[in-house]
Amino acid sequence: MTINQNQIEAAARAIRDAVRISIRPNGGTMELLEQGHTFHLNQDEATKAAKAAHEAFHPTATSARETVLSDVDDERQRQDAKWGEQNHPDGTGPARLPLHPITGDARYDAIELAELATQVTDRRASRGECAWKDILLEEVFEALAESDPAALRTELIQVAAVAAQWAEAIDRRNAGGVSL
Structure with a gap:
């Protein structure tokens, strides 16, 4: 039925x-x-x-956060429907080379990229120039540098929270509530 x-x-x-x-x-x-x-x-x-x-x-009307989290849940349901439950290795850790598979660049390991991203974010924030991409990349590189599962989980929650906050900011801009 x-x-x-x-x-x-x-x-x-x-x-x-x-x-x-x-x-x-x-x-x-x-x-x-x-x-x-x-x-x-x-x-x-x-x-x-x-x-x-x-x-x-x-x-x-729902809040921006409720809308974003609902959209995230919808996407997770689409992913589950398309791929089913996925269980991959983490592939993270301080000695990993996260950019190498994409760019062939083996100059920076994950810990160095996390430190560089933090320095860039801090420097840009101190000048009032910090952008969402800076914050998100810092969190992503911090996650990629983690090998401990509990610490990795914490970093991934931070990545998700920053991404959700960024989406909320886009929604506020689109609604006319914020101008940049």
Whole structure:
């Protein structure tokens, strides 16, 4: 059974009106159970139902951060749908040469690039010239220099946070809230 837009809206209304609903995974689909009715939703339909439910609870405009994080979640769902769960080696560490596979440049290892990026960001910030690219590159190179999984995870969260903050800034500019 394919769920249609009316059923998605009914599910959102039911959630908004606090009718008891449960959602459970069922193989590659989701089941939405409402007052004795079962709707089988594929991943795309489940995403639409979740968005409709979110809009039912949050009828006003979302904040820039909510929009960006929702967009990130949408992209992660697209990645999972395209590639499935991925488990690659980290490929990071202080002695790695992150630019070598791209440019053939083997002059700088990851730790040197992290230090250079930090120096550039600090210098540009002290002159009032710091740009988002400077901050993001600093965080990326710091992550690439890490070999400890816990420290790497922390750096990757920082990379994600800076990227999200940058996207929020773009949204504010596009909305006319900030001029540069």
